[in-house]
Amino acid sequence: LILGRTLAEQIAEAVGSDDTNDWPGRRVTLYPLPLTVAGQSRVAIRARAANGATAAPVQSGASTVQLTRPLTPVQVKEAIQRKVARATPAQRTTEASAGQRGLLAGKLEECWPADPDAARKRRSVTVFLIGRQSVSEATAAEGSALLDWLLDPASVAEGTYDLHPAARQEAEAILREALVAAGQTSLPLGANGNRMGGAHE
Incomplete structure (x- = not known):
């Protein structure tokens, strides 16, 4: 290995x-x-x-690499999986709270403001990142990890829960990766995230 x-x-x-x-x-x-x-x-x-x-916790940070955002889709997915793996067994099996689910759905849809297709895009991102069709299926650990990715830490401390400046760009990249994983060819996306050109299913 x-x-x-x-x-x-x-x-x-x-x-x-x-x-x-x-x-x-x-x-x-x-x-x-x-x-x-x-x-x-x-x-x-x-x-x-x-x-x-x-x-x-790692005792020495000398060789630990701090990733700079925006992250690639794979980096986001792996970061979320690491956070879920570190959660307690109860957090990994208990469903996310209603507050977590609501905030998560809202912040994911903020990645595509005023886009009538935002809910479908949110589902595609959720499937790619945690393998679930809906945030309503997320565990507490998954909900927490997804919110850690989506939210600006400074805004969490202030209680405003704003979207992280890199989250929209990362979500767009994840959506493209999810479309490719679903068997669609990799086509450029327009500004609103819609594929340009013909579809190849």
Whole structure:
């Protein structure tokens, strides 16, 4: 198994140290993550805290890479999956609260303001990111992770819950990736996110 940067960071997070000398004897759970890259289906190997364990905070941040937004669709999906994996078992099995679901639906639709097709686009993004047709199906962990992606942290602290400046651009890219994953050719999207040209289903 080749240890790439993403997998190394996930192992470091799972065991609580980014010093590889601390890793022998530590347990992690490896799992497959289906991805669509350039229209091709791929399976990546990812890591999380071993079953029954919670991820410890990484002790040294020297080799941890902080991603700069906007993120790619795959980076958003992996970040959300990491946050869900770190949640408690109860958060991963309990449905999101009505408040979470309402805020999540509203913020996703804000990614396509005044677009009559925003609800369909929201569903496509939700399916791509968490494999669910609707935010009403999201668990508390998934709802929290999605809101962490969508919301500007400063606005959360202020209680205004504004959309993150990069969220619209990321949502558009995720929508394009979702269309390709659904078997449609990769066509440029117009300003409102509608495909330009003919459809190839």
